Amino acid sequence: MKKKISITINGKSVASEIEPRTTLADFLRDSQRLTGTKLGCEHGVCGACTVLINGTPGRSCITFAATLEGAEVQTIEGFEKDPVMEAVRHAFHTEHGLQCGFCTAGMLITARDIVRRFPSADEKTIRNELSGNLCRCTGYMGIVKAVQKVLHEVPAEDRVRNPVANKAAIQPFAFKPFKPKADSSANANSRPAFAKSAGESESANGWTRITDSFTVARSRAETWSLFSDFARMASCMPGAVLEKSDGKNLEGQVRVAFGPIRAGFRGKATVERNDEIYKGLIVGGGSDVASGSRAKGQVTYQLQSTDNDSKTIVNLTLEFQLQGALAQFSRAGLIKDFASRLIGAFAKNLADELEGRRNTRNESAELRVSSLVWSVLVSRMKTLWAKLTGAPTNDRGGS
Amino acid sequence: MKAHAFSFERPLDVAGASRLLAEAKGEGRVLAGGQTLGPMLNMRLAMPKLIVDIGNIAELKSINHFSDRIVVGACVNHATLEDWIDLTPLGRLLSHAGGSIAYRAIRNRGTIGGSLCHADPAADWVTTMSLLQASLLTASTKGKRRLVMSDFMLGTYSTALNSDEMLVAIDIPKISSEARWGYYRVCRKVGEFPEALGAVLLDAPRSVARVIAGGMNGKPANLTSISEFVAATGKTPELGQIESEIGQIEPEFDAIDLRHHAVAVRRAIQMALL
Numbered sequence: 001m002k003k004k005i006s007i008t009i010n011g012k013s014v015a016s017e018i019e020p021r022t023t024l025a026d027f028l029r030d031s032q033r034l035t036g037t038k039l040g041c042e043h044g045v046c047g048a049c050t051v052l053i054n055g056t057p058g059r060s061c062i063t064f065a066a067t068l069e070g071a072e073v074q075t076i077e078g079f080e081k082d083p084v085m086e087a088v089r090h091a092f093h094t095e096h097g098l099q100c101g102f103c104t105a106g107m108l109i110t111a112r113d114i115v116r117r118f119p120s121a122d123e124k125t126i127r128n129e130l131s132g133n134l135c136r137c138t139g140y141m142g143i144v145k146a147v148q149k150v151l152h153e154v155p156a157e158d159r160v161r162n163p164v165a166n167k168a169a170i171q172p173f174a175f176k177p178f179k180p181k182a183d184s185s186a187n188a189n190s191r192p193a194f195a196k197s198a199g200e201s202e203s204a205n206g207w208t209r210i211t212d213s214f215t216v217a218r219s220r221a222e223t224w225s226l227f228s229d230f231a232r233m234a235s236c237m238p239g240a241v242l243e244k245s246d247g248k249n250l251e252g253q254v255r256v257a258f259g260p261i262r263a264g265f266r267g268k269a270t271v272e273r274n275d276e277i278y279k280g281l282i283v284g285g286g287s288d289v290a291s292g293s294r295a296k297g298q299v300t301y302q303l304q305s306t307d308n309d310s311k312t313i314v315n316l317t318l319e320f321q322l323q324g325a326l327a328q329f330s331r332a333g334l335i336k337d338f339a340s341r342l343i344g345a346f347a348k349n350l351a352d353e354l355e356g357r358r359n360t361r362n363e364s365a366e367l368r369v370s371s372l373v374w375s376v377l378v379s380r381m382k383t384l385w386a387k388l389t390g391a392p393t394n395d396r397g398g399s
Numbered sequence: 400m401k402a403h404a405f406s407f408e409r410p411l412d413v414a415g416a417s418r419l420l421a422e423a424k425g426e427g428r429v430l431a432g433g434q435t436l437g438p439m440l441n442m443r444l445a446m447p448k449l450i451v452d453i454g455n456i457a458e459l460k461s462i463n464h465f466s467d468r469i470v471v472g473a474c475v476n477h478a479t480l481e482d483w484i485d486l487t488p489l490g491r492l493l494s495h496a497g498g499s500i501a502y503r504a505i506r507n508r509g510t511i512g513g514s515l516c517h518a519d520p521a522a523d524w525v526t527t528m529s530l531l532q533a534s535l536l537t538a539s540t541k542g543k544r545r546l547v548m549s550d551f552m553l554g555t556y557s558t559a560l561n562s563d564e565m566l567v568a569i570d571i572p573k574i575s576s577e578a579r580w581g582y583y584r585v586c587r588k589v590g591e592f593p594e595a596l597g598a599v600l601l602d603a604p605r606s607v608a609r610v611i612a613g614g615m616n617g618k619p620a621n622l623t624s625i626s627e628f629v630a631a632t633g634k635t636p637e638l639g640q641i642e643s644e645i646g647q648i649e650p651e652f653d654a655i656d657l658r659h660h661a662v663a664v665r666r667a668i669q670m671a672l673l
Contacts, residue, residue, distance in 0.1 A: 003407060020405055020450065021403065023401075043437075043438035044437065053507070053508070056478070058507050062433060064450075064452075067409070128589050131590045132505065133502075175579065176603060178630050179606070180607055180626065259445075259517060260556075261445055291443065333616035336651065337554055337555045
């Protein structure tokens with residue numbers, strides 16, 4: 001699976017065979033022994049790995065070398081004859097722009113870019129432009145001073161075309177009121193119906209709670225029978241596979257897709273049911289080994305008959321807590337948005353299942369409903385499950 | 400912090416990329432600038448079997464000007480738009496929004512199409528393209544589609560793109576030369592995803608007034624009663640008025656969320672009315 005690449009590094013053409021997952025930074029350091037480029041965060045935030053790619057600064061830690069076929073790369077080792085870099089280096093030296101030196105290669109390359117693009121930069125511009133390079137020693141004072149010192153020394157031919165300085169549109173004329181036409185994109189607000197119907201949702205101590213209710217055109221007894229059949233119920237949960245069930249203890253997994261992230265939570269759950277009051281509680285937890293994420297939670301469901309028992313109102317409450325990489329990656333509100341979508345899809349599938357609209361073999365229509373494509377899971381004992389829709393990082397593994 | 404092993408293809412045209420995605424049957428992932436997918440691969444949050452690098456497809460890097468619109472290729476990077484020397488209101492807006500994203504080293508490689516397809520609610524292009532009601536042009540082996548921004552983004556990290564489909568270009572309607580706009584991000588550190596975004600367009604000759612709240616829990620919100628108020632009066636609404644409309648759209652927001660978003664929107668309105 002190795003790829004052949006040829007890249008020009010510091011003026012020399014280099015041909016090599018690499019694994020596609022090799023980052024430019026690892027390629028430079030491990031194969032080319034150009035260890036001036038440092039790796040800090042490895043996700044594009046700290047700036048230590050900054051090099052020039054085709055003449056402009058880029059992060060070598062998140063750029064795969066295989067994407068750079070034919071490109072020109074310049075590392076900190078390749079600036080010996082660059083007059084601007086010489087001035088920047090000198091200024092870092094005289095202004096105490098470095099201490100431990102770990103951020104320095106990236107700082108120098110960024111500083112060189114700043115003085116070329118903003119010949120008349122003020123301190124605010126310099127600090128803004130430096131915000132993508134972290135230094136834990138200097139407090140930035142020396143670095144900012146070094147950049148300021150070099151600003152006036154950059155010869156005109158080394159400057160790049162300066163972008164429009166003031167981007168704000170200040171109109172020379174006074175604003176005149178007008179009547180806008182109806183906005184065709186106003187429906188942009190439409191949230192999924194279930195998100196709106198979710199009367200309650202709150203987060204506390206890492207727990208998120210989402211409630212939803214919907215009505216199905218079936219009697220309570222008939223609806224309750226679906227809630228007693230865990231295999232059928234699991235089939236309504238996007239991405240869920242029930243592997244074992246004795247009526248009380250459940251085992252299985254839930255596959256979730258969250259943008260490019262896919263996770264498979266494997267777990268167990270137990271069920272408590274009260275047939276008298278048509279109420280049930282599923283408590284469980286699971287983990288996704290690949291992303292090192294854990295989830296636990298519970299679902300409460302309660303049925304209420306209405307319209308002379310021709311219809312049933314289903315009240316659902318989901319409470320869950322997510323820990324590990326997935327939780328750290330995302331902002332809380334986003335996970336809630338997803339969990340609401342998941343519950344909504346579950347509710348819709350349950351209603352369709354009860355009212356006989358559901359065809360488990362042909363669900364392409366649902367795919368469009370929310371288009372989070374649930375990829376296929378081949379479970380050893382089960383047939384291919386082509387599942388879709390849905391949302392993610394939710395939780396309570398198990399069911 | 401190293402990516403899992405994946406297969407890698409670098410097609411030369413959209414047809415080739417579409418074919419690879421179709422053959423991958425949902426296991427392929429498009430890589431454009433890689434400034435979001437790269438970190439996610441490194442952290443092993445994303446582990447697709449196949450990466451289809453579209454960074455070498457020339458047709459995705461062009462910007463085409465028409466009398467009433469511009470069509471920006473999906474692989475045009477943020478820095479190209481930031482540096483755009485175009486003093487029309489639209490040119491300045493694209494330059495301002497593009498220049499707000501992350502850091503220059505990220506903007507040199509990250510692309511407008513990649514940002515829209517990732518559909519992070521706090522992304523600058525998501526808010527800006529909602530403000531401009533751009534159309535997104537897609538391609539797959541089954542054909543081409545055109546989707547307006549409000550239909551393209553479905554929710555957090557979720558778009559109407561099918562797994563075998565890719566974004567090709569963004570068709571942006573031109574705003575008039577007298578149009579006013581404002582843009583404000585509430586952000587704790589330069590370059591981070593903002594807590595809240597406000598974007599405003601007041602285009603009297605085209606009778607378009609739009610106020611967008613971005614960085615929501617899902618899609619951007621179109622604050623129609625606020626935009627009507629601003630267009631009709633030329634006044635900046637009070638925070639409470641903005642909070643009330645945002646609160647109706649996002650009932651889950653607490654007082655702090657509401658204030659962040661209302662402040663972003665209010666400052667964007669002030670900027671547009673300057």
